[in-house]
Amino acid sequence: MAPVRGRRNGKSVGLVQGSASGLRTCPFKFFHECKDGKPGSVGFFRLLEHMQSTHLKTECRRLSLKGAISKDLDLFLDVAEVLRAGDKWLCGKCMVMHALSRGCKHDNEVVLFAINSGDVEDFIVGIRKPCQVVVDTNPRHPAGLGGKVNLLEHVFSHPTQTVKSIPPSCRLLFAQVLTGALRKVVASLGSVDNWVQLLLLPRCTLRVVRPSSRQERRSGNGKSLQCSNILHALTVWKDGSGFDDLVSSLLDSVEETGAPRGECRKEEDKERDPNIKQCLRKVRDGHFTAAVKVLCSNGVAPLGTSCGRDGMRAQHLLDAVGGEGSVTSSGLLASITEVVNLWLGGSCPKVLAEFVASVPLTPLLKPDKGIRPIDVGGIWRRLVSKVAMKKVGKEMTQYLGDYQFGVGVPNGAEAVQTVQTSSSTPFMQMVP
Structure with a gap:
């Protein structure tokens, strides 16, 4: 772009x-x-x-x-x-x-x-002169605003899997690209384009590549194919004008993989079924403490935790600031801190509230036929929430004492949600 x-x-x-x-x-x-x-x-x-x-x-x-x-x-x-x-x-x-x-x-x-x-x-x-584009100068209706929000909704509506961990050879370049995306957000606070690009960065550059032949399915070839695709996407993104091409490629790949592909598609379904069965078994047995682990852990989220709709994982940030990416870790951490402060200060555009501050719920059945809502928020939402809780954690622990909310208490989660929505914190006010 x-x-x-x-x-x-x-x-x-x-x-x-x-x-x-x-x-x-x-x-x-x-x-x-x-x-x-x-x-x-x-x-x-x-x-x-x-x-x-x-x-x-x-x-x-x-x-x-x-x-x-x-x-x-x-x-x-x-x-x-x-x-x-x-x-x-x-x-x-x-x-x-x-x-x-x-x-x-x-x-x-x-x-x-x-x-x-x-x-x-x-x-x-050999290049035709572009047509003059009429720009709406009304600040209440910025040009392209609705299109960017619709693009974000359209991309998030398609299932796209990102890698669990960034390959070592790609970590330094990813750290540089992520730092650049964060700095663009800080440099132009009112630009919805930069916020949208930050949210779509993981999906466009870190998506899992599905092998198309038996040779590509071999262990060494598969890893090499994955690394080369990530490096190519990051290089195109870093050049500054490849955002549209990467989004188009992402949507095209989703449409191609979304259609049934005979025996290859059946094999993928067989591999996916055990994971779904294992997840449902844990839910039936009461092992549904993922949210509790996130709130009680020393870090942002436990290792291996799932990503939100944007595809960014906690492991991706760890890969970017450690190992090969440690060369640029100081600049990346400074940029992350600036953007987190923008979220806490309520500087994120309101039209992106549902993509940043909210989380979709997945209803799963309890053994007693009840409904258990499972939610997996984005890593940026978790990071900002963790920073906010860290600041008031000690004071709230002393204030609440031995009271427990949200776990084992009827309507406890609803009570906490009510307090959140009525809070004076600008970030919490973004939650629908």
């Missing part, structure tokens, strides 16, 4: 205007951790060399920028203006810059630069 950019009026070149010192700002300043996008930067003397060595260096980056240019009118015009000022043109097929007198050779043709419209759009060949 291309970053939010300011709109331009007419044909003014806006951000790409050169200064008296000869410096020019990079049109890709919001991509690939460009130095021009950081505070204190004023541009480059040799802008075209910077674009070639930083943004058009790898095939993956060229593809991501090609998609961004084809969708963002402002980015298209900024890049074209830089090319015109530098007497260069950009081939849309290979994303390589050439001199105006040089052609770009492909398998069966040679692409040449030609002046057709007399405008800057002539300097980008």
Whole structure:
């Protein structure tokens, strides 16, 4: 997804205007951790060399920028203006810059630069100029707000399994990507897009890959396939414009695996049945203390605990801050702390309350034909709740004494829920 950019009026070149010192700002300043996008930067003397060595260096980056240019009118015009000022043109097929007198050779043709419209759009060949998008400036109805919420609901409605533990070779890159997503949330509090991307990050990058052949089902091949898919997804995400592609790939994979696939599908059902039977047996026997373990543990959740709808597990955070990911652990922990403080302060957009502060209930039958609600909240919800309880835990223990709520007490959970919804804490007020 291309970053939010300011709109331009007419044909003014806006951000790409050169200064008296000869410096020019990079049109890709919001991509690939460009130095021009950081505070204190004023541009480059040799802008075209910077674009070639930083943004058009790898095939993956060229593809991501090609998609961004084809969708963002402002980015298209900024890049074209830089090319015109530098007497260069950009081939849309290979994303390589050439001199105006040089052609770009492909398998069966040679692409040449030609002046057709007399405008800057002539300097980008092979990519059509995007249409002007009308933006609603009414703050009560931000553009794309309903679409992002609907996208989140649509993705969460599909069953997607994430890995229980991040492979060691992927932990450092995941820590960097997660840190970047958290920092984007802190940098722009009112942006629903950044919050949605943070919630969809685990599903888009850590989903389990199902082997499609006997060779892929072998132990070594399966692990290698899983690692390569995670690394590819994290690389696309880190490039800055691959969010839409990852979400589309996620939904496509869900649709493909959701349909019956003959004997392979039957084998998966057989493997899943024992787990379901084991879970139901524990519920019948009274072993339903998962929530109690979470509240009484020293950490956020016991190891191996299930994930919420977003797919993020407690083990994922442990993998990101330990082992190979420990190199960036200090920055990641600082970013997590800032975002947790935002949740506690009520800075999360209200439209995301049902995805962050609430939890879906799964009704299971008791032996006496009653209903036992089983809930598994997201890791961010548990982390924020744990921080809030840690702050008031000692005082509440002394205040409540030996009273017990929610376990073995009729309507105890309902009483606690009533207190939560009437609490003055902004995060608790988000709970529907």
